[in-house]
Amino acid sequence: MKQDAAGTATMAQATFEQVRAALNNDAKLWQDFLSICRTGGRLAGSDSEAAALALCEAALSDGRHTVHCDPTRYKGWRCNHIALRLADSGELLDAAPLLGAAFTPKEGLVLDVVDLGRGTLEQIHAAGAQLRGKAVLVEHEYPFSSETIHRRRKLAAIQEAGAAAFLIVQKEPGIGPVSGSSGRAGAPGIPSVGISLESARRLLESGEPLSIELHGEDIPDAQTHTLRIELPGQTDETIVLSAHLDGHSLAESALDNATGVAAALALARAYAPIMAHMRRSLTVCLFSAEEWALRGSHEWLQALAPESKARMSMNLNLDSLSGSDNLTVLSSGFPVLGQLAQAAAKRVDVQLGHHVPLMSNSDHANFAAQGIPAMRLIAGFNEPDSDLKYLLTRADTSRLAKEAQLRSATQVAASILWDALTAEDLSHLKHPLPAEAALS
Template identity: 55%
Template sequence: MTLADFLDRIAADDGIAADFAAICDTGGRLQGTASAERGFVLMEERLAMLGAVRKEPVAYAGWHCRDARLIDVATGRDLACAPLLGAASTPAEGLVLDSMDCGRGVPGDFSGAAGRAVLARHEYPFSAGTVHRRVKLAAAQEAGAAAFLIVQPEPGIGPVSGSSGRAGGVGIPAMGISAEAGALLAEGRKVRVTLLGEDHPATTPTLVLDLPGRGEQRVVLSAHLDGHPLGESAIDNATGLAAALCLARAAAPVVAGCARGLTVCIFGAEEWALAGSKAWLAQLAPSRRAAMAVNINLDSIAGGPSLTALTSGFAMLGPFMQDAAAKIGRTLRTHQPLMTNSDHANFAACGIPAARLIAGFDEPGSALRYLLTAADRRAIVPMDQLRTATVTAGAMLWEALNAPDEVMQRLRAAS
């Protein structure tokens, strides 16, 4: 089979739209909920049509929220909020605190925050200069803040979600809030913060479909299933899941003749500070990790007009992927410094060349600004973007499956 034949199979696959819709139908897929369970059942059924699927569960620090409320004390008004996953609890009666606007909320902005409920701004997450919410939360906690409120900047969207990264450790109550709530509290108000959560041991499935090639090496194609409860987790990451299924269908009949095999991994607990893939990689035999030639991680690949490869510090990986895209007339952006914003980062930490494919990088006006909100629903995903991104990813996958060993070995060089 030629590259053109392989890509024709991908382009002609009508299943991608049906898969995308079915994944969105399962809901937001918050890890530990029935919605996520439905998603894993669906993905296992789809992958099992192509070969034997192994279920390799791993542990992560689970957490369940029983109540989360934010009240403006002066008016008694409930303000729209969403607890950050794993955040520390308040006393049962809540905490009455003065709010304090700390602007962007980067380290250094929290002077005078001790004992207050501090506000920080949620940033478009996919830009080179973005300061991640967990960095802001850590800075607020270090400054002695009693609670942390991260503000969704766009009105009419509701609160933003996300992970606290606490994983059962020390922390402070933390919530995402809406732009409207942020505008009110920026004036300096007295609020009652109530967040009642329970830490507990938990496991997440990892679905693994292994399709051998001629050699021992594997190309790992990954996507995460878990999401957030506010919407359908459509961009993040029904797009990556649907593309992974499409690429696996195209590769399954031909991979036995390729230089290396294909391993498809569907991870959970990605939204919990990448806990699922980290634990899965840690429990593998060293020989199994050593056989991984490259990781292509599909996460939020539609919703913006361009596709970018985040290449995790591997100097030769960007040109390799750009050359593959250029063979089919596609332009691919690259960003070389490591960004720890998806499962590729855990592969890179193991010395495995790894890239995240993502739409909308450095495009803050794209639909990716709706990630982690109730607006992340299927209606904002143009199907032509998803198809185009999947074909482009297919060109990279084909090259990774068939490139000479010496080419793949060079990818391990870091900058």
Template identity: 30%
Template sequence: MTTWIAETFTSDAGWNHLRSLVDIGDRMAGHPGEREAMELTRDALSAVGARDARIDEFEIQGWSRGDSVVRAGETDQECIALPRSPAADASGELVDLGYGLPEDFEADLSGKVVMVSSTVPDHYERFIHRREKYYHAVEAGAAAFVFRNHVEGCLPPTGSVGTEASPIGDVPAVGVSKEVGARLARRFEGEEVTVSVDCEASPAESGNVHAELGPDTDEEVLVTSHLDAHDIAEGALDNGAGTAMVVEVARALAAREDELDTRVRFVCFGAEEVGLVGSAHEADRMGDDRQRIKAILNNDGVVDGRTLSFYTHGFDALDDAVEAVSDRFDHPMSTVPEQMPHSDHWPFVQHGVPGYMAASESEGRGRGWGHTFADTIDKLEPRTLREQAILLTELTVELAAEETEVPHRPPEDIAAALEAEDHAEGMKITGDWPY
């Protein structure tokens, strides 16, 4: 019974795969490094015993970064382009909107260069995504968008703009560090500045990696992650760790395959960082077959802290399964029974498919080191990956058990929950509202 636990706690499969992924360097969607990550992940899943490991390719809007700058007074301030920003120069009066809450955009912003923070105040009821702030600025007539990190350390943040209908954004967008943002606000607010973005957009190709274990049942449990990352860093936390976790869980489940009552399919998605493109491709490919999915366990943000945390999207049975595993192992795990429409579970959950977003508890708000140059493997520990792999393996077996029932929900219930939790306005302005 416990042999698999000992093997998982001494396994190097997941950690070695994480090392291989971060050593690629640039895993940006559509870049050669993303393709290398697909092939390494396909081979790793096959090596740990998963069957039919393969890559499903699809076309995407590719984007490559050039040099960017914010010209203010006689100075050039360091910045990086936000992926899928258009290549353009835009000038206007600099307006610092602070946190960039929805009500902050009610000012006259026509022709202005708008700067906002990457976080929200502690008292605010929900997190406001970067793309929501960007499209509020676009709707208000801003000429350019400056995204200021709230984390110290001279770390300009990245993160995509654009929508499914219009993958390239409307106005040039850059990220600046907390320190550069403070300098811009102190010295140049109210003065004309120029945001200059050099980049290239062209057709490209991404792909999803698939493999499976367990019996050949119509119903299936999906264990997922995304394997792409932003080109400015190793992408260790976001989301090399999630893909390494999928490999480690597959290794552990291969040794427990006779315990699985339901097929388990592993999917490591491409092109997540540019709009959940890989998972949307898979959800569209499946169509009505999405109803065969018993549950999704999506790993995005695991290994950051030692305690696992799960968004459960109002599916009570998912909360119950986490509680059962937590009690069985006398190990803390937390659940958040709210909607989280920002990772690869979402193209399925929005249709009423039960899904987790598995992450980990950490201090502070926002992404921390994520989406910056500092997202490197030295921030993570093999111990944490192994501990969490044990719990996530058991959770997958729990979900796959014949006696575990996880009812789907009508999509209109998901829509109502989004409205009640104040996500709807932001999703509508970013073009992500599917109802």
């Protein structure tokens, strides 16, 4: 029977309302979030990560669709010993190694310290030769801001200046050091360590040199898995829904990114029963090794056949969905993509912020690099006082998250997926900004 436009819209809205109702009634959303947090920090290569992979594989198994465990290689690393001390008194400082950091000699290093404050690239270049052979201290910045200077950019500049070690200080009191990736991936580098605010103050007040010992091993052939489920629609044109399940060992990696994984699992449950009515197919990917400079999704995409990537119309990446009531879409230099997301959010009565320039701060960046329109849904963008300031620290536990925020973000993601899966044509999304305009 032929439907007029109004009738078709009514039918579509009713079907979406069924998805929305299924999510509202999905008690497993919050239960999954808490269960993922209970596995621990989920550092790639750890027992905690293995437990989370098993938990999520079981959650994706619905008896009708195969859960694929795609082997994904990355350059791994393991820290066996770290000790940061005041060199003269031997006082131990609270610190955590950055993932993949270069190791010290067995006897360690004793270095004078240069404090560069924020550590802008201009400050680093101005200091020049003063940094050679020193341990250089800079501030960790709120990671989700249009003005952020990423730690790896600071580290690269400091290493190029000839520094002997890199220290990055967490500015929030009472929560210990900050973690994060060095991005070294087995290449030449310098010892790189996160340090607590209190320890940084003690170090600078003491005037003593710094003793640093960092021992471990590089694991060039490390392997993890990408969990993947294929939900066929009416065509093989595909929307990819993604989230990363790995994290850091300091806490539970709750906001970053048990929230995104729990939402992805709930969306798979809500959409699986109706995919036969969707124009496009849905691929759900749970990546690991994201915290290792996005290596997991990079390697997974590199291994795909060109025709598989050509079928991908869009990537919706869910990463850090609680910690603030405000949500933003990062549209990776594809402005029309962000407009689609904003319109979809209005359907569920949410005002969605939009940041257009590419930000290489989660797995969506690897899809965008392949020319696939890709967005990240995130809470707390440009809100440095939000709870997302506690990411990569011991404070990132389930206590930070709010169920209402996670449910709201999941509804926004569901609405974006609805438009992506049902739109007649998505070719207009593939019009990025000029490359020079897409830099963050």
